[in-house]
Amino acid sequence: MxxxxxxxxxxxxFALHDVNLDxxxxxxxxxxxxxxxxxxxxxxxxxxxHQLKSGQIWLGGKEVTRLESEKRGISIVYxxxxxxxxxxxRDNITFGLKLRKKTGQEIxxxxxxxxxxxxxxxxxNRRPDTLSGGERQKVALARALSIKPQLLLLDEPLSALDPxxxxxxxxxxxxxxxxxxxxxxxxxxxxxxxxxxxxxxxxLGDGCIxxxxxxxxxxxxxxxxxxxxxxxxxxxxxxxxxxxxGENAVFCTEDTKLAVVTDLRGKCHASLRPEDILISHAPxxxxxxxxxxxxxxxxxxxxxxxxxxxxLPPDFICLVTRNSFEAMGLGxxxxxxxxxxxxxxxxx
Amino acid sequence: xxxxxxxxxxxxxxxxxxGLVIFLFIIVPLIRMVAASDPNILVDTLFDTxxxxxxxxxxxxxxxxxxxxxxxGVPLAYLLARHEFPGKKIIEGLIDVPxxxxxxxxxxxxxxxxxxxxFAGRVFNVMGIDFxxxxxxxxxxxxxxxxxxxxxxxxxxxxxVDVRLEKVARxxxxxxxxxxxxxxxxxxxxSIVSGSIMMWARGMSExxxxxxLAYHPMIAPTLIFERFESYGLAYSQPVAVLLILLCLFxxxxxxxxxxxxxxx
Numbered sequence: 001m002x003x004x005x006x007x008x009x010x011x012x013x014f015a016l017h018d019v020n021l022d023x024x025x026x027x028x029x030x031x032x033x034x035x036x037x038x039x040x041x042x043x044x045x046x047x048x049x050h051q052l053k054s055g056q057i058w059l060g061g062k063e064v065t066r067l068e069s070e071k072r073g074i075s076i077v078y079x080x081x082x083x084x085x086x087x088x089x090r091d092n093i094t095f096g097l098k099l100r101k102k103t104g105q106e107i108x109x110x111x112x113x114x115x116x117x118x119x120x121x122x123x124x125n126r127r128p129d130t131l132s133g134g135e136r137q138k139v140a141l142a143r144a145l146s147i148k149p150q151l152l153l154l155d156e157p158l159s160a161l162d163p164x165x166x167x168x169x170x171x172x173x174x175x176x177x178x179x180x181x182x183x184x185x186x187x188x189x190x191x192x193x194x195x196x197x198x199x200x201x202x203x204l205g206d207g208c209i210x211x212x213x214x215x216x217x218x219x220x221x222x223x224x225x226x227x228x229x230x231x232x233x234x235x236x237x238x239x240x241x242x243x244x245x246g247e248n249a250v251f252c253t254e255d256t257k258l259a260v261v262t263d264l265r266g267k268c269h270a271s272l273r274p275e276d277i278l279i280s281h282a283p284x285x286x287x288x289x290x291x292x293x294x295x296x297x298x299x300x301x302x303x304x305x306x307x308x309x310x311x312l313p314p315d316f317i318c319l320v321t322r323n324s325f326e327a328m329g330l331g332x333x334x335x336x337x338x339x340x341x342x343x344x345x346x347x348x
Numbered sequence: 349x350x351x352x353x354x355x356x357x358x359x360x361x362x363x364x365x366x367g368l369v370i371f372l373f374i375i376v377p378l379i380r381m382v383a384a385s386d387p388n389i390l391v392d393t394l395f396d397t398x399x400x401x402x403x404x405x406x407x408x409x410x411x412x413x414x415x416x417x418x419x420x421g422v423p424l425a426y427l428l429a430r431h432e433f434p435g436k437k438i439i440e441g442l443i444d445v446p447x448x449x450x451x452x453x454x455x456x457x458x459x460x461x462x463x464x465x466x467f468a469g470r471v472f473n474v475m476g477i478d479f480x481x482x483x484x485x486x487x488x489x490x491x492x493x494x495x496x497x498x499x500x501x502x503x504x505x506x507x508x509v510d511v512r513l514e515k516v517a518r519x520x521x522x523x524x525x526x527x528x529x530x531x532x533x534x535x536x537x538x539s540i541v542s543g544s545i546m547m548w549a550r551g552m553s554e555x556x557x558x559x560x561l562a563y564h565p566m567i568a569p570t571l572i573f574e575r576f577e578s579y580g581l582a583y584s585q586p587v588a589v590l591l592i593l594l595c596l597f598x599x600x601x602x603x604x605x606x607x608x609x610x611x612x
Contacts, residue, residue, distance in 0.1 A: 049515050069518045076519050082512040086534050095530075096520030147520055 001025040001183045002151055007045060007055035014041045016207045019055070023151075023185060028177050030198030031187040032218075032230065038207040039187035043153045046185070047074045060150055075144035079156040081136040083128035089139050090124040096147040114142040117179070118172075134165040138172070145180065154186040158193055167348070173197060191230055192348050195219075195269055203227045235272040235317050241265050241347060251347060254314045259289040262347035269348050274307060274319035276344040281328065284339045291339045296332055310338050378592060385589045393586040402571040403591060407598075409483055409567065410551035413490035414498070414544050421499045422540060426532065428499075429506035444500070446493050454492055455560025462488055462561070485562035490551035497546040505539025506532060538606060545602045552595060 004021040016038050023029045033039050044050050046057060048069030056065045064072050083092050093114060097107045115121040118138040128136060137157060144152055157173065158166045174197060177184055187204075188194055194201050195215040202212040205226045211218060219236055222228040239253030241264055251258045251270050260270065278284060284291060294310040306325050310316045316338055320330070330336070393399050428440060446454060461468045462479035469479055479485040509532050517527040533540075555569040563570060568591045576584035 044515065047515070047519050049518065068523075069515075070521045070523055072519070074519055076516060078512050078516070082510060082516050084513060084517075084531060084535075095517070095522075099521040099526060143516075143520070 001027070001060060002046065002185070003056075003058040004046065005056040005058070007042075007057070008053040009038075009041055009045050009050050010053050011041060011050065014038050014207065016042055016045065019204075019207075019209055021202060021209070021212070023183060025183055026181045027183055028197055028199045029183075029185045030194040030201045031185060031204050032189070032191065032194045032198075032201050033187070033204035034189055034230075037204045039189075039204055040155050042204065043076060043155050043185065043187055046151070047076050047153060048072050073147065073150045074153060075147060075149035075151075076153040076155065077137075077140045077144045077157055079160045081128075081140040081160075083136060083139055083143070085128055087128075088124070089120070089126050089128065089131070092128065092139055093124075093142045093146050095143065100147070110146055114146060117145075117176070118142050132165070133161045134169055137161065137165075137169050141173075141176065145182065149182060152182045152184045154184060156188055157186065158188070159190070170196060170348075191219075191234070192236075192269070192271055192346070195236060196348050203230060234274065235270075235315075237270045237272075237314055239268065239270065241268050249347075251345065254312075256292065256312050256314060258345055259342040260345045260347050261343050264347050271346045271348070272316070272340060272344060274317045276340050277310075277316060277318040278339040279308070279310075279318055279320055279324075279328070279330070280337045280339065283337050286339065288339045288341045290342060290345070291337060293335060293337050296330060296334045296336060299330075299332055310336060381585060382589050382592070385586055389586050390589060393590055398566075399568075399571065399587055399590065402566050402568045402587075403594060405483065405486070405565055406552050406568040406591070407594075409486040410490050410494075410548050413487045413494060413551045414548040416487070416491055417495045417498045417547055418540075418544060421495055422502050422533075425499045425502035425540075426506050426528070429503045430511070444496050447496050451493055451554065451556030452560055455489060455557035458489060458492055458557065458561055479561060481562050481564045483562075483565060486558050486565075486567055489557040489561045490554050493554050493557050494547040494550035497550055498540075498543040501543025501546060502536065502540045505536030505543070508539070509535045542603075542606050545599070545606070549595065549599055 002021070002023045004019055007016060007019040009016040014036075019042060021029075031039055031042065041050065045052060048057075048064070048067060052065065056063060058064065059072060059074070083089075084095065087095065090111065094107050094111055097110055102110075111124075112121075115124060118141060120135065120138050120142065123131065123135055123139065128139065131139065140157075154173075158169055161169055170193065173186075177197075186197060198215060200213060201215055201218050203210040203218060203226070211223045211227045213221075215236075218227060218230075222230075237251070237253040239251050241249050241251050241260065241262060243250040249260050249262050249265075251260045251262075251268070253270070258270065262268075278288070283293075292312055294312040294316065296308050297311045297315070298309040300307040300309075304322050306320055306322060308318045308320060308330065310318055318338060320328075424443075428436065449457075459480075460466055462472070462485065463469050464473065464478070464480055472479065472484075477484050479488055513531050513535070514527050517531045518524075522530060553569065555567075555573065558567060559570055559573070566574065568587065572584045572587050572591065575587060
């Protein structure tokens with residue numbers, strides 16, 4: 001769908017070096033990277049908003065490297081939505097349609113379709129500054145989809161939202177993508193967001209692509225220290241949540257059942273910080289509701305701290321200090337118990 | 349609120365005193381002059397054709413200057429707000445030069461370009477426009493001394509428009525022109541209008557540069573000066589009062605309009 005070949009951009013403050021991307025039609029593609037990695041510049045370059053130093057961009061089999069952005073059919077949604085403050089929600093959404101000289105009927109039809117799709121018919125006459133963050137995000141999405149773009153670019157669409165809104169909008173994005181099937185490139189610095197939404201992930205750092213792959217590949221086989229810093233610091237599991245309401249939920253992954261606290265049900269991901277896992281030689285009786293026996297299969301020495309992989313299955317990455325590690329006499333092949341609270345597991 | 353202002357601390361109290369001094373300094377001479385005027389003489393002055401023509405010319409020449417300034421100044425303001433280029437600081441500094449140089453000197457400088465013996469003067473002369481002792485000369489002088497107000501204000505207005513709004517407009521299919529007229533200009537409109545009002549007011553109050561270039565036809569400030577020189581205070585005062593009242597009236601009306609737009 002979109003191919004980026006050897007893209008170089010130099011903006012003085014930010015630069016991209018030799019970026020190559022291949023996004024397939026209908027794919028939800030994530031670009032993951034820390035703040036300042038050049039994610040926004042990359043999106044804006046794809047949209048034709050920056051002069052390229054070198055490289056090519058192909059869209060649907062046609063080269064668009066030198067095509068003006070208004071002729072590309074690529075929409076962008078920014079972190080703070082960038083709604084036109086002087087226009088109503090309706091006029092924001094129909095902005096691109098009016099420029100395309102559509103008839104009143106066509107405009108009305110598209111507007112209604114989008115309002116339905118995003119459940120915002122009641123907001124159409126409001127001004128952007130009277131909307132909540134989640135509502136603004138929906139309007140921005142409606143505006144971006146109004147021109148039936150070949151490619152939808154999302155620039156940190158969730159980071160400006162508060163946590164409650166965030167999960168809602170995240171699910172909304174998933175649903176929207178399944179329904180509209182528009183090829184999407186979404187940039188974020190949030191690893192969990194990337195896993196929850198992305199078909200594939202590209203890790204961007206210092207203006208270069210470090211690794212491209214499925215979320216599994218990125219966090220199981222990071223190819224560099226940089227990627228590992230994003231991925232290795234936490235345990236990520238894919239599985240299914242079942243059980244009663246709220247606190248009695250059970251997350252099932254590779255035949256291991258974790259007690260978790262969540263309202264989500266069905267296919268989900270779980271994350272657990274290595275430092276939240278307690279290691280002991282004997283079963284540890286406490287208020288923590290998760291306790292399992294496993295084998296230490298690898299030890300990574302980081303100086304004053306060590307990462308242990310404890311295999312049940314699945315593999316749990318646990319963090320211990322050098323002092324504890326030596327005092328307990330731990331080593332590869334040892335049987336140990338791991339214990340953590342249900343509330344330490346984040347379901348998303 | 350008022351109570352809190354007075355009880356806050358010593359610094360606030362002293363600042364209020366100092367502020368009061370400068371405020372009175374501005375307002376007392378104006379009030380004294382207006383209060384000292386005889387209403388009958390004011391009415392007579394109002395029917396003095398010479399006075400009416402002068403005031404009308406002031407209003408109208410300043411309006412033309414503002415119109416020309418708008419068409420030529422707003423694009424420059426946009427460029428300065430949106431682009432970085434070497435020498436930008438120098439250009440920005442030079443644009444403000446008319447504010448800091450003595451206006452009689454500005455008038456002399458203008459003569460060197462628009463005078464009958466100089467290049468631009470000759471070119472326009474062929475087209476039938478003469479800048480010496482003419483309305484065109486008044487407009488040029490007003491434009492020169494007042495354009496910085498419009499450019500600076502419009503520039504600040506454009507700077508406040510988020511670049512990403514323009515970028516979004518482009519991706520939605522707007523050409524650079526459409527983006528400018530549908531997004532940038534409407535959003536910077538208030539700053540541009542208040543800059544235009546400032547420019548117009550400044551043009552109307554100009555004297556120094558105008559008398560060098562065009563003593564005749566007489567604008568209101570020139571007429572006030574002429575009457576003061578030839579007949580003394582008593583004859584210049586009613587004209588001055590009229591001009592001040594008129595300026596205040598127009599200024600307040602325009603400010604209110606802009607302000608109301610701000611709330612809507």
